[in-house]
Amino acid sequence: MRALNSHFVLIDLHSSWNSATQIPASTFAYLQATRFSTSLSAAFRRTRGGRSRISSSGLPVPLTEIRRPREWPIPGNGLSSVSSNSASSSQSQAVSDLDLFLELVPLRMRNELFGHAEIGDLIEVVMDLGRQPLARFPSGDWVISEQLVQLEDLRHAISKVGEFSDDNRSGIDHSLHRISAIRNRKLQIIGLTCRVGRSVSGSAEIIRDLVEGGGSILVIGPPGVGKTTLIREIARMLADERKKRVVIVDTSNEIGGDGDVPHSGIGRARRMQVPNVHMQHNVMIEAVENHMPQTIIIDEIGTELEALAASTIAQRGVQLVATAHGITIENIIKNPSLQLLVGGIESVTLGDDEARKRKVQKTILERKGPATFTCAVEMITRTECRVHHRLDATVDAILAGKSPLFEMRSMDVEADNSVKSIPTPESHQLEHSELADIEERTQIEYAEKVDDGEKEEYSLNLMNLIPNRSLSISSPVLVYTYKTLEADLQQVASVMGLEDDIDVTNDISAADAILASTSELKQNPWIRGVAKLHQLPVFVIKSNTMAQLVKAVRMILGMTSRSKQPLQSPFDFEIKDDAPKRKPSIEEIDALEEVRLAIEYIVIPGGEPVELLPRRSEIVARQLELVESYQLTVENSGTDLNPRLQILPQKLNKITALKHSKSSSILHKDTTFKPVARDGGGVARLPLLPE
Numbered sequence: 158m159r160a161l162n163s164h165f166v167l168i169d170l171h172s173s174w175n176s177a178t179q180i181p182a183s184t185f186a187y188l189q190a191t192r193f194s195t196s197l198s199a200a201f202r203r204t205r206g207g208r209s210r211i212s213s214s215g216l217p218v219p220l221t222e223i224r225r226p227r228e229w230p231i232p233g234n235g236l237s238s239v240s241s242n243s244a245s246s247s248q249s250q251a252v253s254d255l256d257l258f259l260e261l262v263p264l265r266m267r268n269e270l271f272g273h274a275e276i277g278d279l280i281e282v283v284m285d286l287g288r289q290p291l292a293r294f295p296s297g298d299w300v301i302s303e304q305l306v307q308l309e310d311l312r313h314a315i316s317k318v319g320e321f322s323d324d325n326r327s328g329i330d331h332s333l334h335r336i337s338a339i340r341n342r343k344l345q346i347i348g349l350t351c352r353v354g355r356s357v358s359g360s361a362e363i364i365r366d367l368v369e370g371g372g373s374i375l376v377i378g379p380p381g382v383g384k385t386t387l388i389r390e391i392a393r394m395l396a397d398e399r400k401k402r403v404v405i406v407d408t409s410n411e412i413g414g415d416g417d418v419p420h421s422g423i424g425r426a427r428r429m430q431v432p433n434v435h436m437q438h439n440v441m442i443e444a445v446e447n448h449m450p451q452t453i454i455i456d457e458i459g460t461e462l463e464a465l466a467a468s469t470i471a472q473r474g475v476q477l478v479a480t481a482h483g484i485t486i487e488n489i490i491k492n493p494s495l496q497l498l499v500g501g502i503e504s505v506t507l508g509d510d511e512a513r514k515r516k517v518q519k520t521i522l523e524r525k526g527p528a529t530f531t532c533a534v535e536m537i538t539r540t541e542c543r544v545h546h547r548l549d550a551t552v553d554a555i556l557a558g559k560s561p562l563f564e565m566r567s568m569d570v571e572a573d574n575s576v577k578s579i580p581t582p583e584s585h586q587l588e589h590s591e592l593a594d595i596e597e598r599t600q601i602e603y604a605e606k607v608d609d610g611e612k613e614e615y616s617l618n619l620m621n622l623i624p625n626r627s628l629s630i631s632s633p634v635l636v637y638t639y640k641t642l643e644a645d646l647q648q649v650a651s652v653m654g655l656e657d658d659i660d661v662t663n664d665i666s667a668a669d670a671i672l673a674s675t676s677e678l679k680q681n682p683w684i685r686g687v688a689k690l691h692q693l694p695v696f697v698i699k700s701n702t703m704a705q706l707v708k709a710v711r712m713i714l715g716m717t718s719r720s721k722q723p724l725q726s727p728f729d730f731e732i733k734d735d736a737p738k739r740k741p742s743i744e745e746i747d748a749l750e751e752v753r754l755a756i757e758y759i760v761i762p763g764g765e766p767v768e769l770l771p772r773r774s775e776i777v778a779r780q781l782e783l784v785e786s787y788q789l790t791v792e793n794s795g796t797d798l799n800p801r802l803q804i805l806p807q808k809l810n811k812i813t814a815l816k817h818s819k820s821s822s823i824l825h826k827d828t829t830f831k832p833v834a835r836d837g838g839g840v841a842r843l844p845l846l847p848e
């Protein structure tokens with residue numbers, strides 16, 4: 158398994174001497190052991206092909222001069238001096254200070270390690286007394302040497318690191334490496350886990366939108382998945398690119414590295430060290446109170462006190478980016494110390510009626526309050542994660558025993574760090590034919606069941622609009638709303654007397670439709686993606702006004718036709734904003750009300766003409782528009798200077814209507830009223846008027 162007898166190849170980049178000179182690994186090891194180790198190891202870097210480079214002068218070649226062949230692994234090639242600046246800004250670039258790390262590895266192990274093709278991606282070296290030393294690589298564990306770890310080896314490593322704090326962690330000055338100790342009962346160190354720390358520029362691209370969105374983000378994932386590396390890059394991104402005041406509460410000096418001057422990997426973010434782990438929560442609060450941060454970054458929230466401090470910080474309107482151990486949000490919900498991060502959980506006993514209505518048991522679990530974080534990221538690997546855009550909705554769904562809505566993302570580090578949303582298995586895309594089948598089936602089955610005229614018509618409309626609608630006609634249409642609309646929608650539905658017909662849900666998989674505002678859709682393009690995956694129609698309102706919501710409810714329930722405008726996706730329905738551009742005057746409202754009452758109470762039911770009061774010409778123009786919308790004919794029974802309308806119980810024919818609309822458009826401009834005379838004999842009678 159182990160790679161032995163490695164040879165290192167020296168290549169002259171500057172002279173015409175092109176042949177490779179091989180030196181045995183033992184010579185290299187000697188060089189490594191000398192005071193040149195750091196600089197030389199920077200020059201003798203093994204690449205995947207087993208090559209290292211050095212200049213003909215014997216001095217290390219400046220790394221900027223080494224052109225990286227395409228096949229070199231990115232990230233994590235182990236080149237300590239490679240700066241993020243030298244890389245394309247969009248690509249991940251790992252900077253690991255591997256030299257400093259390797260210095261703590263005993264010499265004999267270091268030689269072996271250098272023989273490994275993945276040395277640049279080294280994650281950890283594990284040394285337990287009396288056991289074989291192990292190296293951890295992304296590809297798995299690797300036995301560094303058959304020779305067992307001696308006390309000497311541990312002593313060597315300990316001599317290279319700083320003091321261990323009470324969480325048994327230490328570091329190497331000016332580096333991001335983390336050294337954790339295992340002690341025996343006499344508190345002597347008998348084991349070490351030495352982790353290579355890296356700053357990886359580009360690693361936070363996968364959630365750039367969330368970071369820049371300003372919401373608080375909870376990052377969870379199993380140990381070693383890359384949480385610390387991710388939040389370190391988030392700190393740099395916010396401080397350097399977004400120019401935010403970022404403070405890192407760095408309990409084990411893992412984010413900003415050991416030493417009093419933080420590592421360049423955190424950019425301009427400031428770092429607060431923590432005297433001992435039990436004081437993390439105090440330092441969290443101190444950070445907010447003393448340093449006016451816009452963002453606070455914390456690695457590992459693990460205790461109730463820390464969770465409480467996090468919630469206090471969030472309440473003060475500071476963006477919080479924190480990590481916690483756990484694989485899924487469910488783990489956090491089940492962890493009594495961390496529950497508070499998701500709003501806290503309480504058990505509620507429902508009344509019999511309520512339990513029956515909700516079809517649940519009498520005692521249920523509910524979220525106690527608002528979640529500390531806006532969204533959560535479950536890291537699966539360094540480049541794959543699940544994004545819960547609304548942590549509160551996820552928690553509610555889990556507590557209700559439903560599957561939460563999340564977005565699966567992956568980042569392509571080999572290309573340009575492009576991030577894509579991956580369809581989740583439960584939300585597989587239906588084929589068009591499948592969809593058409595479902596629609597047809599629903600309509601037929603429903604038509605067979607219902608004979609109530611009006612309800613049938615609108616429910617059929619509804620099924621046309623909402624392909625996912627279930628067959629049950631008694632259950633309300635479930636609408637998934639994003640952000641603030643929930644209560645408003647319920648209120649509007651109840652005012653319209655439609656509370657039994659429409660309801661809101663947090664569970665996208667149970668929803669029949671999505672309601673969102675234009676701005677929300679712009680800020681959260683994932684909504685459309687998720688809607689497509691679930692084959693849900695999206696009803697788009699311009700603003701969160703009552704008028705728009707009324708229209709939305711009517712449209713969702715199929716009571717009005719959808720907009721004929723071309724839309725972005727076949728499932729988008731735009732709710733038009735037809736609110737008047739200006740506020741009508743009292744006089745105008747009065748004049749229009751006069752028209753309405755005349756038409757609805759006298760002209761249509763009684764078949765009699767009605768002469769309206771004389772009005773100003775621009776008001777008369779408004780009245781004329783209203784009369785036209787009833788398809789009725791008018792005459793000017795006043796004078797040019799003092800116009801007044803007479804509404805006739807006769808249907809407006811098309812030609813007259815056209816003339817009228819032209820004249821009314823002239824009226825809009827000229828504000829003079831020139832009504833068209835009644836159309837001789839060719840006036841059609843309204844069908845509803847008595848002959």
Ligand SMILES: Nc1ncnc2c1ncn2[C@@H]1O[C@H](COP(=O)(O)OP(=O)(O)OP(=O)(O)O)[C@@H](O)[C@H]1O
Pocket residue numbers: 232233249251279280281352353354355357360378379380381382383384385386387539
């Ligand atoms: N994007 C990345 N590219 C290259 N290496 C990475 C990347 N992310 C993490 N690593 C490496 O993986 C190892 C583990 O990373 P990190 O310490 O960030 O994980 P973690 O999830 O915070 O672990 P823990 O929960 O144990 O603290 C480190 O050696 C780190 O350098």
